[in-house]
Amino acid sequence: MSNLEDLMTLSRALVSLSLAALPTLASAADLTPVKFGTNWVPEAEHGGYYQALANGYYKECGLDVEIVPGGPQVNNGAMLMAGKIDFYMAGNLLGPFNAIAEGIPVKIVAAHFQKEPQVLMTHPGKAKTFEDLKTLDKLFLGDDGYQSYYQWMITSFGFKPEQRVPYTFNPAPFIADENSGQQGYITSEPFAVEKEGGFKPDIWVLADLGFSTYATLVQTMAETVETKPEVVKCFVEASSKGWASYLYGDPKPGNDLIMASNPDMPADQIDFSIQTMKDYGIVDSGTALEKGIGAIDPAQVEDFYAKMVAAGVVKEGLDLSAVYTTEFSNTGVALEMKKELGVE
Numbered sequence: 001m002s003n004l005e006d007l008m009t010l011s012r013a014l015v016s017l018s019l020a021a022l023p024t025l026a027s028a029a030d031l032t033p034v035k036f037g038t039n040w041v042p043e044a045e046h047g048g049y050y051q052a053l054a055n056g057y058y059k060e061c062g063l064d065v066e067i068v069p070g071g072p073q074v075n076n077g078a079m080l081m082a083g084k085i086d087f088y089m090a091g092n093l094l095g096p097f098n099a100i101a102e103g104i105p106v107k108i109v110a111a112h113f114q115k116e117p118q119v120l121m122t123h124p125g126k127a128k129t130f131e132d133l134k135t136l137d138k139l140f141l142g143d144d145g146y147q148s149y150y151q152w153m154i155t156s157f158g159f160k161p162e163q164r165v166p167y168t169f170n171p172a173p174f175i176a177d178e179n180s181g182q183q184g185y186i187t188s189e190p191f192a193v194e195k196e197g198g199f200k201p202d203i204w205v206l207a208d209l210g211f212s213t214y215a216t217l218v219q220t221m222a223e224t225v226e227t228k229p230e231v232v233k234c235f236v237e238a239s240s241k242g243w244a245s246y247l248y249g250d251p252k253p254g255n256d257l258i259m260a261s262n263p264d265m266p267a268d269q270i271d272f273s274i275q276t277m278k279d280y281g282i283v284d285s286g287t288a289l290e291k292g293i294g295a296i297d298p299a300q301v302e303d304f305y306a307k308m309v310a311a312g313v314v315k316e317g318l319d320l321s322a323v324y325t326t327e328f329s330n331t332g333v334a335l336e337m338k339k340e341l342g343v344e
Contacts, residue, residue: 031064032231035085037076042069042262044255044273045187045216046089048112048283048293051254052242061234069261077219080106086224087235090217092116093304093323094148097314100322105222108324110236110294111214112243114286115207117186117277118149121193122202123178130204134159138180140167145183149211151311156210171196186280187273205280212304214296215282225325236328240294243283244337247274293334296326 038046049067052058058065068085070076077095080088081104090096090108099106120133127133134157141150141164153159165173167183174182175197184190186205193201207213218236225232246254251274259265277283287297301320308314 030062031059032062033064033066034058034087034231034235035066035068036087036089036235037068037070037079037085038089039070039076039091041071042258043265044258044270044277047246047251047254047258047274048243049239050257051246051251052238054253054257055242055245057238057241058234061238063231063234063238065235080219080221086220086231088219090219092213092215092217093301094213094308094313096217096219096323097305097308097318101315101318106219107222107225108217108219108296109225109232110218110239110329111216111296112218112239112294113215113282114284114288115205115280115282116211116213116215117282118145118206118211119184119186119190120181120204120206121174121184121190122181122204124199124202126178127202130209131157133181133204134163136163136179136181138165138177139163140165140174140180140182142167142169142183148313149206151313152211152307155311156307186282187276191269191272210307212300212307214300218294233328236294237331237333240292240334241337243293244334244341247278247283248338248341248343291330292332294329296324296329298326
């Protein structure tokens with residue numbers, strides 16, 4: 001008799017455990033799978049997204065997010081248009097401008113870099129003002145840079161096309177030539193030059209000189225905005241919280257994921273990138289200070305568009321309302337996260 005009672009007790013306990021597990025299983029099943037493609041290999045410049053993933057911010061609002069890294073052989077922008085991923089990390093506003101001009105219905109839903117981190121570097125003391133760079137023998141620039149911000153530099157500052165020398169993403173020629181300048185991302189190339197060249201280059205931040213594009217944009221298809229607004233809202237707000245936590249809290253959860261996905265990424269490079277993003281207000285400045293990380297100011301989009309039209313980089317007459325929406329980006333959710341972290 002006691003054996004029967006023991007079996008019944010055990011059965012009731014197992015049923016109770018099963019029932020207790022049901023909410024967890026159901027909630028996991030209810031998560032919406034989402035793929036987010038970055039435009040480069042995992043690095044600190046993507047840290048807010050990895051932090052949001054590691055801290056569970058996406059799951060809190062109903063998403064099961066997979067970050068799909070980019071790289072030299074990966075075109076996640078094309079994957080978005082093919083419906084293989086749901087969101088894409090666009091570099092700056094020029095890509096969306098061109099897509100809309102070609103009739104491709106993409107939509108920017110957040111701008112997690114308030115400033116374009118593109119810089120020009122010079123040897124210490126070789127230029128006192130930005131316009132002094134016009135006296136340098138060479139400016140090492142990649143094709144994309146020459147076709148975009150350098151056209152603006154020609155129009156706005158009088159730089160000459162013949163100054164440009166193709167940049168092969170090797171800093172050695174710049175390091176060897178004191179009368180040259182080189183392009184770079186403020187979070188990356190200055191660190192490499194300092195390590196390899198043994199000197200700290202002077203830095204000219206294009207955003208601070210008027211190149212007013214947003215960068216590290218969250219881009220999706222216009223149809224996704226129309227048919228899945230709750231998914232867009234969750235992804236944008238969780239990502240913005242992730243950026244606030246990454247910059248002002250403990251970035252270790254995000255960094256652990258970055259280094260697990262990209263074992264070649266050294267910790268000192270990550271530390272440099274995080275500090276540089278903070279020092280120069282790359283993520284948290286401008287409109288973000290008022291409306292939260294990821295915010296978009298229509299006036300800034302219009303300003304950059306006008307400059308690119310004047311420089312001959314994009315066509316005139318683009319419907320900017322088709323390019324972006326502030327519906328999800330300007331909700332201030334990251335401001336609350338900053339308060340929780342003691343940031344005024």
